[in-house]
Amino acid sequence: MSRAVRYRRFGGPEVLELQEIPEPHAAPDEVRVRVTAAGLNPMDWQITSRPDMAAGFGITLPAGFGSDFAGVVDEVGAEAAGFAVGDRVYGAAIGRSVADFVLIRPSAATLFPTPEGVGDEVAGTLPVSGLTACAALDAIGLRAGETVLIGGAAGGVGLFAVQLAKLAGARVLGTASEGTFGFLRGLGAEPVAYGPGLADRVRALAPEGITAAADLFGREAAEAALELGVAPERISVVADGPAPPPGVRKTGALAAGPGAMERIADAVRAGGITVPIAATYPVERIREAVATQAERHVHGKIVIAL
Known part of the structure; x- marks a missing residue:
């Protein structure tokens, strides 16, 4: 037997259950990963609480929980290539990552080798947030010397977007609550x-103007950028949420370009991107971890240890 977090009805953290299930084994075209760490994302608890969002990912009840994971390959199917026991x-398995074992088809391109020197706690936070941040910045064509406004900059996606924008040579203004100002600095x-x-x-901080914006939470930053004269095609919003203003680019993790995940992992390994771990919870405390993450007041990522 093995463990997996699952739920049988939609709702808040209270619907999550740590269950004993039959131990899964790799099919011929799969590898099995023994999960050691699973980073949480807002989309995880949103899928759990919103049937419409779950349906968009092809998730039906009863369902597993979580998206990001890191661990060690411990079974390789006879037809699976690219990985060894x-x-x-690390990788992404939407709706099933918080479990002792995850089965993945390497051909799906959602499994990656963990770089030397990057721990599982950090690797297990990279895919969803990192790819979403990449997509948000790629959509606006951010260039060195520009000034970009990032909405929701202190969140899980924001911490990647801020650092990626800095690595690109941009000046970054980030919206947040005053309690997170030190974290953002x-x-x-700024x-x-x-x-x-x-x-x-924003005008007071950057009287010369801003040239682009990426809104990672809601639409406030996108609307402010339009008010400040930024062209709609230089503004992006993440896919979830209300429709963006006309001309503004809507994007998400699935829109990240080829090599984006490797670019993020290389930056983490080289120290260009730091991933603060706000808290690590044992899987037995999954409800508490999700409730904390859903409050959106943590500075950094929350990780489930298995």
Whole structure:
């Protein structure tokens, strides 16, 4: 037997159950990963609580939980290529990552070798947030010397977007609550409080103007950028949420370009991107971990240890 977090009805953290299930084994075209760490994302608890979002990912009840994971390959199917038993790996398995074992088809390109020097806790946070951040910045064609406004900059996706934008040579203004200003400065961003009057506060910080924006939470930063004269095609919003203003680019993790995951992992290994781990919970405390993550007040990523 093995363990997996599952739920039989939609709802909040209270629907999550740590269950004993038959131990899965790799099919001929699969590898089995013994999961050691699984990073949480907002989309995980949103899928759990929203039937419409779950349906968009092809998830039906009863269902597993989580997306990101890291661990070690411990079974390789006869037809699976590219990985061997004992390889450290990380990847994404939407709706099933918080479990002792994850089965993955290497041909699906959602499994990656963990770089030397990157721990499983960090590797297990990279795919969804990192790829979403890449897609948000790629959609606006961010270039060196530009000034970009990032909405929701202190969140799980924001911490990647801020650092990727800095690596690209941009000046970064990031919206956040005042309690996270120090955290954002540590990532290299200039913080600005969200809420009414955002455009005026951005104008005061950057009187010469901003050239692009990526809104990772809601639509406030996108609307402020339009008010400040940014062309709609230089503004991106993440896929979930209300429709963006006309011309604004809607994107998400699945839109990240080829090599994006490797680019993020290389930057982490080289120290260009730091991934703060706000808290690590044992899988037995999954409800508490999800409730904490859903409050959106953590500075960094929350990880489940298995």
